Amino acid sequence: MLHRWRTVSKLYLQQGGWQVRHRWERTPIGVRFAFTLTLLLIGLLTLWLLMNLAYLNDALTHQARLNQMRLVKTTEIALERELMNLLRHTEDYSVWNDAREAVLKRDRQWLRINAVDWLTQHFYYDIVAIILPQGKVLISNCSENEWLLNLSLVQDAHRGKGDAGLVRRDGAVYMMSAAPIYDEEWQQPPVGVLVLAKSLKHVQLSQLSEQIGNRVVLTLSTQFQTHGSHPSEGDSGGVILRDPTGHPIALLTLEYPHATKNLMQEWLSKAKRTLAVASVVIAILASLLMVGFLRAYIARFLTAIHRVASGDWGARIPYAARDEFGFLAQTFNRMAIQLQQAFEEQERQREEIQAQNEELQALYQQLRAAHQELAQLNAELVEANRALAQAALTDGLTGLKNHRAFQESLHSLVQMAERHRQPLSLIMLDIDHFKQFNDRFGHPAGDELLKQVAEVLRQSARAYDVVARYGGEEFALLLPNTTLEQAVQVAERIRTQISQIQNPHAPVSASLGVASYRMGTPPATLLYEADAALYRAKHNGRNQVCVYQPEAA
Missing domain, CATH: 3.30.450.20 (PAS domain)
Structure with a gap:
């Protein structure tokens, strides 16, 4: 009984295989080719999908660590x-x-x-x-x-x-x-x-x-x-x-948060579904496209044959692959070339020159576009560097030079004074009782007062003077080509203008120290002497201008 069932099953399988093979042979070559190509592409894209999912998972894990x-x-x-x-x-x-x-x-x-x-x-x-x-x-x-x-x-x-x-x-x-x-x-x-x-x-x-x-x-x-x-x-x-x-x-x-923890898994699931659907769609589209290419090439052969039959000896079949279609195309083209060899040679040369000219024109346009883009990027880079350099040297609250920019200007002006043997003076300014003002009326009021004092200094300075916020409520004013007597006059004028500031909270005053650069001394000496004069002005009762005196120091 078991042997009989094996025999019957074998016969059914042989008959089914014969019917499938018979129908496969009667199926048009384009359909068979498309079906085979579709299965092959689905298999390759499945491997590609698995590899990309592994890479994506590693990338998401690495991003989570970062x-x-x-x-x-x-x-x-x-x-x-x-x-x-x-x-x-x-x-x-x-x-x-x-x-x-x-x-x-x-x-x-x-x-x-x-x-x-x-x-x-x-x-x-x-x-x-x-x-x-x-x-x-x-x-x-x-x-x-x-x-x-x-x-x-x-x-x-x-x-x-x-x-x-x-x-x-x-x-x-x-x-x-x-x-x-x-x-x-x-x-x-x-x-x-x-x-x-x-x-x-x-x-x-x-x-x-x-x-x-x-x-x-x-x-x-x-x-x-x-x-x-x-x-x-x-x-x-x-x-x-x-x-x-x-x-x-x-x-x-x-x-x-819980939503953040599940976001990565949701992204991975969406990526899997998207890539799976994309793989099937790409396989089907690639198969249909390949079949369309084959039909287009066959149509070219048929068109060329009809043109030759009608007496058009200049017909050609362009096909570069080395297969059966290529061999047939080469044979047909050699036959046409033998009929009109001289005319076709001149035509070929003209087409080559024209094709090279078009390539050169396209290359020129690409180079021109790339040059314009590079010039635009360079201009943006220069502007960004200028903005960064300005931000690194400017105090964000008052708009004056910051401590770093002041130190650079001090060293540069001292070298210039030494080189040209010109006077250089420094005024150090400190707002009186600023800490109590800040504690009593709040930081916004203190910031507004700093802006008012900075505006007075900015209006009092010349174009080549250096005005900086030295730190906190302390300001500095470098006066190139200015003697000590002239600097004292400038300091007194600034002190008077600051005392005239219309502040809604309290009267405003400042203490100022003045010093002049002595040739052959380091820049830090000028800064020390002006700071010592400022300290003496504050010690003597504030709201006054003091000049550095070595015996007092």
Whole structure:
């Protein structure tokens, strides 16, 4: 019975194969060719699709790693910026004559009202403390203070160096800064240390997330292990927070939103579907195109044969491939060439010259277009370089030259003064009581005052004078080919114009120091002498012009 079923199955298979082969042989050659070519192209494109999907997956994985590293670096920069802002705020309140006097007198009531409670209520500091040089806490807003005395930040501040860093205490991580308490003239030694700290809570972490673009969710964890070696930010998926001694104290984890995590998989799925559909469509279109090419070549042969039959001996069949069609085309063309060899030779030469001329014209147009594009790109590059150079040498707030540009101009003008033996003078200007003005009326008002003073200097300067914002509320004016007496007149005029500034908040005044370059001295000497004169003007009561005097220095 089994043998009979095998025989019947074999007969059916043989009959089915014979019918398929018979129908295949009766199918037009174009259809068979298109079907075979389609299967071949689908197979090749499937391999190509798999390779491209693998490359795409690797590229997306690599891009994800790069994005992770970029976000880690951005988070580190944002945290460092917050620490620098905290240190700057601490130094602003540590240089205060009234606070220094209160520390010397041990006036805890004044310090609590004007320093501790003010900073706690208005700036939401978790820790505000003033520590004496003897290692005792004078006043603080927290109950436990002894642990502050052993911190390296506090010890460095006692030595005169303010700094900021991260500290962990009782499972909480603090952004902390410490600065020595000086007088406003920086003449007396420090009398203590001001310590400010904020806890890295949910609000601070949300602010850090906003600074890096709300692309991640930041989570702080103080429970992590290093496994015997220092952890790496890129491997842990976050930022390792360290105290000032370099010891790791917490892990700031970067977590992507749920939509971001699924975006890569969605892209990969869309790419798979798109490439699969594209492969099938390309295979079918390529097959139809190949069949169309074959029919077009056969139509050319038929057209040429009809032309020769009608007496047109100049008919040709263009075909360059070395196959059966090529052999047939070569035989037909040799027959036509033998009939009209001389005429066709001249025609061929004319066509070659014309074809070369057209190629040269096309090449000329391409070169011309490329030259125009290159010229445009070069002009854009020059303009971009000019803008970058201008931005690197200009103060963004006042539009004057910045500190770097001033130093370059100082060295250049000193060399010019030495070469031509011409006088060179320098005016250093400082706005009186600018810090109190800024603290009382706010940074926008302070920025507006800086712009008003910069405009006075800009209008008072000559075309070849150098006006710069030296730093903060301090400005500098280089006066080439100007004697010391002339520079004093210019400084007095500037002081008068500044006192006439119509400021809606408070009267404005400035202190100015004037010095003239002495031949053979370095540029730093001129800068030092003008700064010394400025210091004397501020020391003598401000709102005046002082000239550098060696005996006073």
